[in-house]
Amino acid sequence: MQIRQERLDDAAAIHALTDAAFEGMPFSDQTEAKVVDALRAAGALTLSLVATEAGNIVGHVAFSPVKINGEASDWYALGPVSVWPGRQRLGIGQALIREGLERLQSIRAGGCVLLGDPAYYCRFGFESDPDLYDVGAPPGAFQCLTLNGSRPSGEVTFHPGFDAS
Numbered sequence: 001m002q003i004r005q006e007r008l009d010d011a012a013a014i015h016a017l018t019d020a021a022f023e024g025m026p027f028s029d030q031t032e033a034k035v036v037d038a039l040r041a042a043g044a045l046t047l048s049l050v051a052t053e054a055g056n057i058v059g060h061v062a063f064s065p066v067k068i069n070g071e072a073s074d075w076y077a078l079g080p081v082s083v084w085p086g087r088q089r090l091g092i093g094q095a096l097i098r099e100g101l102e103r104l105q106s107i108r109a110g111g112c113v114l115l116g117d118p119a120y121y122c123r124f125g126f127e128s129d130p131d132l133y134d135v136g137a138p139p140g141a142f143q144c145l146t147l148n149g150s151r152p153s154g155e156v157t158f159h160p161g162f163d164a165s
């Protein structure tokens with residue numbers, strides 16, 4: 001398995017992968033593939049990493065900038081993250097996330113936030129902090145990880161691409 005930044009001609013494969021990964025997930029509204037497309041169209045895919053096996057894309061993770069208290073920040077949102085259904089629970093998701101966080105670290109990002117299951121994301125150091133929040137998030141789903149400097153406080157706003165439907 002190899003990890004690399006997406007290329008121009010990966011968009012359709014990433015869309016199909018994302019649809020397949022989230023299909024039938026009870027917590028999903030199945031808009032995640034459109035979110036990735038919208039982030040890309042807005043130039044907001046700070047990182048868009050794909051995992052490949054024998055040249056085929058089997059995993060993907062996106063990172064995009066967030067605002068804090070309505071202001072641009074050096075914090076980023078992780079997600080959507082997708083692994084092809086037949087290739088899940090083999091370490092691909094973790095490898096993509098760890099690679100993405102290392103790349104954020106290398107650009108001296110302040111930190112990363114996400115919406116997801118804490119049982120999965122705690123292994124990367126993500127945690128809830130009542131002082132850094134997303135007003136619309138389901139209870140417990142919003143988590144953050146500080147990478148550099150001190151953790152800011154206030155309201156986090158995801159990129160408008162996340163409103164794609």
Ligand SMILES: CC(C)(COP(=O)(O)OP(=O)(O)OC[C@H]1O[C@@H](n2cnc3c(N)ncnc32)[C@H](O)[C@@H]1OP(=O)(O)O)[C@@H](O)C(=O)NCCC(=O)NCCS
Pocket residue numbers: 021022025081082083084087088089090091092093094095115116117119120
């Ligand atoms: C969630 C997802 C990205 C994880 O990637 P993956 O390659 O399947 O997972 P990994 O192999 O890296 O990690 C497997 C570990 O995570 C755990 N895990 C996987 N999904 C989990 C979840 N939703 N909640 C809790 N634990 C989870 C497994 O039990 C396993 O634990 P172990 O290492 O202790 O055995 C992938 O399963 C996926 O695409 N799921 C559908 C889409 C989705 O839910 N995306 C995330 C939305 S926040």
